[in-house]
Amino acid sequence: MSKKFNRQRWFWGVFFLASAIILVLSQLGVFSYHVSVFTLVLTIILVAVLLNSLRYMMIPGAVFALAFLAILYAHPLGIASLVPWTILGAALLLSIGLSIIINPRRFWERRWHHHHRNFNHHHGNWDDWESTETIDDAHVNLDLSMSNSIRYIHSEALASANIRVSTGGAKIYFDDVTLANETATINLDVSLSGVELYLPRTWQVRVNLDNNMSHIDTLGQPTTAGPVIDLTGRISLSGLTINYL
Structure with missing residues (x-):
């Protein structure tokens, strides 16, 4: 078991233990501002998403986690006059602007090259960095x-993909894929997460998603002709970015 995994295990273990203590104390009236059990549990989940998103530069996940926290605590923050859609609209614009300024893809490339050098030097394990699979x-x-x-999809005859992401972040690359036919389906089930799909520019994506208080961003432009991908499923309290490569 890697040291990296041990640190993550301790961090999340302590995080949820502290969350349990806060939950009990809040119901005992220790805090001056009382919140419901549902609100506190949702707060814990959103903070977990925020921390994960910040660590791995998942801009939409971090911004929308903060936005939903602002909606939950609008009264103590003094922003009750703002309707939720105003906050979510601002979050959408912020996530787009910050993604352009910070350029998380370049960040990931730097991280990959840095880790690649360390791997060659120390003969370590890729899992010491994060969960990566082909x-x-x-x-x-x-x-x-x-x-x-991070998941790299390599297929010479891809017919379908079912992707479920819950309370986390995922980067999924389809740039080395050949479709079995001229059409394929990617079905998503995303909740409280930030997901980035990397697709070939030649794919024509038809988005048919059940969107529940989430946002979808597109980076890059597809060509005007090519195979058709049906993007179906649902996204809830999440951010989805479609990157054309």
């Missing part, structure tokens, strides 16, 4: 939760 299958099924992950 998948070669015609029918891709991913179930990612409470983690930050």
Whole structure:
């Protein structure tokens, strides 16, 4: 077991233990501002998403976690006059602006090259950095939760992909994929997460998602002709970025 994994285990263990203590104390009236159990549990989840997003430069995940926290605590923050859609609209604009300024893709490239040098020098393990996996299958099924992950899809006959991400962040690369037919389906089930899809420019994406208080951002421009991808499913309290490569 790597030292990196041990540090993560201790961090999240202490985080949830502290959250349990805060939950009990809040119900005993120790804090001056009383919140419901549901609000406090949702706060804990959003803070976890925020910390994960900041650590791995998931800009939409971090911004929208803060936005939902602002909605939950609008009264003590003195912003009750702002309707939720105003806050979410501002979060959308902030996430786009910060993504352009900070350029998280360049950040990831620097991190990858830095880790690659360390790997060659120390003969370490890729898992010491984060959860990374390459998948070669015609029918891709991913179930990612409470983690930050990178998945590289390599397939010469991709027919479908089912991707579930819960309370975490995920970067999923489809740039080395050949479709089985001229159409394919990518089905998403995303909640309280930040997800980035990296797709070939030649793919024509038809978005048919059930959007529950989430935002979808597109970076890059696809070509005017090519295979058709149906992007289906649902995203809830999350951020989705479609990157055309």
